[in-house]
Amino acid sequence: MPKVSVRLFATLQRYLPPANIGEATVMDVSPGTTVQSLLGELGVPLEQVKIVMINGIHTETDYVLQEGDRVGVFPPVAGG
Amino acid sequence: MEKLLRVDMSNLEARFEDLPDKYALLGGRAMTAAIVADEVAPTVHPLSERNKLVFAPGILTGTTAPSSGRLSVGAKSPLTGTIKESNAGGISAQKLASLGIRALVVEGKPAEKGFYVLVLSSEGARIEPAGDLAGLGCYELNRRLWEKYGKNSGLMCIGPAGEAGMPTAGVSTNDRENHPGRYAGRGGLGAVMGSKGLKAIVLLCDKVFEAPVAEPEKFKEAQKLLSKAILEHPVTAQALPAFGTAVLINILNEAGGLPTKNFSAGRFEEAAKTGGEAMAEFCKTRGGKGKMGHGCHPGCIIRCSNIIPDEKGEVACAPVEYESSWALGANCGIGDLDTIARLNYLCNDVGLDTIETGVTIGVLMEGGLLAFGDGSGAIALLDTEVRNVTPLGRIVGAGAAVAGKTFGVVRVPVVKSQGMPAYDPRAVKGIGVTYATSTMGADHTAGYSVATNILKVGGFVDPLQAEGQVDLARNLQIATAFVDASGLCLFTAFPLLDIDYALPAVADMYAARLGRPFTVADALEAGKEVLRVERKFNEAAGFTKAHDRLPDFMKYEKLLPHDVVFDVTDEELDTVHNF
Structure with missing residues (x-):
């Protein structure tokens, strides 16, 4: 089963609180799992998801997770 | 009158x-x-x-x-x-x-x-x-x-x-x-x-909202629309008051564009400890005077500012913004929020720009004056050297370009001698175009391409590709020059970019304030005129297209994790101000 490391940020943190700040949660997912289905399993309301990055690249939620992927998920955020 | x-x-x-x-x-x-x-x-x-x-x-x-x-x-x-x-x-x-x-x-x-x-x-x-x-x-x-x-x-x-x-x-x-x-x-x-x-x-003036308005009723109508847009947009309504501008630390780090240890990498392993989520946690657990959702002026309905508490709940620094947290943090290899807040406080006290100071200390660390991560060394530079105006303090206060020359450093992240803010242009190429071509030197606020490159505000232009960045930076520089003339906080730009009735409402407020017609087209023309005036001054001061460039190392030194260089061509950069 592919092993992926997942970080949810800002208001989404509550759906997968990190053990220590900034630390990824490492998860085994079934082959063929998409970002969308992973977020569904975690109970994340998809309408709150604005940005998904896989290994630092902006990606859509239908992306199929691969072994070793670094997943970062954000609600709408900005600053400057 | x-x-x-x-x-x-x-x-x-x-x-x-x-x-x-x-x-x-x-x-x-x-x-x-x-x-x-x-x-x-x-x-x-x-x-x-x-x-x-x-x-x-x-x-x-x-x-x-x-x-x-x-x-x-x-x-x-x-x-x-x-x-x-x-x-x-x-x-x-x-x-x-x-x-x-x-x-x-x-x-x-x-x-x-x-x-x-x-x-x-x-x-x-x-x-x-x-x-x-x-x-x-x-x-x-x-x-x-x-x-x-x-x-x-x-x-x-x-x-x-x-x-x-x-x-x-x-x-x-x-x-x-x-x-x-x-x-x-x-x-x-x-x-x-x-x-x-x-x-x-x-x-000495207790009045706040007494600027003259020619047509108050019309003004109020338009004002309601802009307020609605700000309160409707998830960034200005939720993210900024809850986590402040430093909510960006994690997303830039994730995107591989958070300049780390003097722009030598795009990710900082301790980034999360310096971000908006960590600040909100400080305010919650330490309590006292700590506060997120602080408004910097009366009538602000975004309230992105904060008061960061120390261990006893007293004010450590207000505010600690994204740029400051990055400049005095990741860019110097410092991952401790208390140290960052102290450095920010000292910048405020001695009277230095936090961005330039962090970029300068990063260059001095690269030059061997002190080690990356040396928080107490950085504190001494500000509290002792700058405060007492020693010769070394003067080097710190002279900025990154001078520090680089003084210590023989090649990797000096400046444009027109101004230090780069918190986005590496190799991994966020749109902001690189703004840094290079802004009338101000390296300035993220002059045309905030990060919105569209990273945050998916105002659409999406892939941050790692050269395509589309020149048009993006041009349009944002024009729009920003208008926003900067209006007195609106630049963060209203997030709803202005995404919600179609917001910019017409601003034009209507202008018209009602001044008692003369003013349209969205007038607003954009006003933005262009600002840039023309500034460019003309700079040209007469001796600036040419050769100054509208990023430092050379960004063209050949690859930035991890994406292994990228800045590859928007000089010819393309020279077209930014064709309008």
């Missing part, structure tokens, strides 16, 4: 003039740019009596428009040698506008070195000797000025760095709690203020 106040520091005289017709539609950055271009020869020495320092509230500042209390400060910059506008929040701009002052021009310099305080009220202007206020850091200075002139006074002042003419000194303005942390920080305008012998400007 709205006024222009001219303060001649050579004779210590202040006089009010009717606002010339040609400036009637100008506010904020449009006003400071026009006056500097009209009255300052582009080749003057920035610290000479021939430079002028201009303060201007925006057109909508001092009205009931939401989040509109911004101040523009302009002059020829001692850091870059270009025209310069630096923009701040705080409580002073609304007071200036409520006093009917559309522009405050400080010129000349005293014949004998000495420092003064300019006191403004509805009764007029007076100039008083600063006495023993000279030499003070901004925290003690602000405390004494409120004690002497009354609470709620608007304060615009400089610390020891500005007095000493350090080219990265900023102009401090106070917030409602009298913290001096709302800075017009960039480009050394504090040094220009110091060169004129002006330690502080005190605004």
Whole structure:
């Protein structure tokens, strides 16, 4: 089963609180799992998801997770 | 009748003039740019009596428009040698506008070195000797000025760095709690203020929303729409008040564009400890005076500011913004929020721009003066060397370009001698185009391509590709020049970019404020005109397209994790200002 490391940020943190700040949660997912289905399993309301990055690249939620992927998920955020 | 106040520091005289017709539609950055271009020869020495320092509230500042209390400060910059506008929040701009002052021009310099305080009220202007206020850091200075002139006074002042003419000194303005942390920080305008012998400007005015509005009913209608847009947009309604601007730390880190250890990598392993989520956690667990969702001026409905508490719940620093947390954190290899807050406090106190200071210390770390991650060494540089104006302190206060030359460093992240903010242009190429071509030197606020490259606001342009970045940076620079003239906080740009009725509402507010027709097309034309005026000044000051470039190392040194260089071509960069 592919092993992926997942970080949810800002208001989404509550759906997968990190053990220590900034630390990824490492998860085994079934082959063929998409970002969308992973977020569904975690109970994340998809309408709150604005940005998904896989290994630092902006990606859509239908992306199929691969072994070793670094997943970062954000609600709408900005600053400057 | 709205006024222009001219303060001649050579004779210590202040006089009010009717606002010339040609400036009637100008506010904020449009006003400071026009006056500097009209009255300052582009080749003057920035610290000479021939430079002028201009303060201007925006057109909508001092009205009931939401989040509109911004101040523009302009002059020829001692850091870059270009025209310069630096923009701040705080409580002073609304007071200036409520006093009917559309522009405050400080010129000349005293014949004998000495420092003064300019006191403004509805009764007029007076100039008083600063006495023993000279030499003070901004925290003690602000405390004494409120004690002497009354609470709620608007304060615009400089610390020891500005007095000493350090080219990265900023102009401090106070917030409602009298913290001096709302800075017009960039480009050394504090040094220009110091060169004129002006330690502080005190605004005695309890009015906030008294700028004249020609058609109040029409204004109110449009204002409601803009408020609705700000409160509807998830960024301005939720993310910014909950986590502040430093919510960006994690997303830039994730995107591989968080400049780390003097722009040598795009990710910092300790980034999360320095981000907005960590700050919110500090405020929650430490309590006391800590606060997220702090508004920097009355009438702000975004409230992105914060008060970061120390371990005892006392104020460590207010605010700690994204740029400051990054500059004094990841860029210096420092991952401890308490140390970052202390460094930010010291910048505010001695009177230095936090971005430039962090970039400079990063270069000094690269040059071997101190090690990356050495927080106490960095604290000593500010608290001892800069505060006491030692020769080393002067190098710190001279900025990253000078520090790089002094220590023989090649990797010096500057454009037009101004340090780059918190986005590596190799991994966020749109902001690289803005850094290269802005009239201000490396300035993220001049055309915030990060919104579209990283945050998916205003659409999406892939940050790692060269395609589309020039058009993006051009359009954002034009729109931003207008926003900077309006006095609206730049963060209103997030709803302005995404919600279709928001920008027409701003144009309608302009029309109602000024009592003349004003459309969205007029707004964009006004933005273009600001850029034209600034470019013309810079060209006459000796700047060519060869200056509209990023430092060479970014073309060949690959940035991890994406292994990318900056590859927007010079020819493409030269088309940014074709409009």
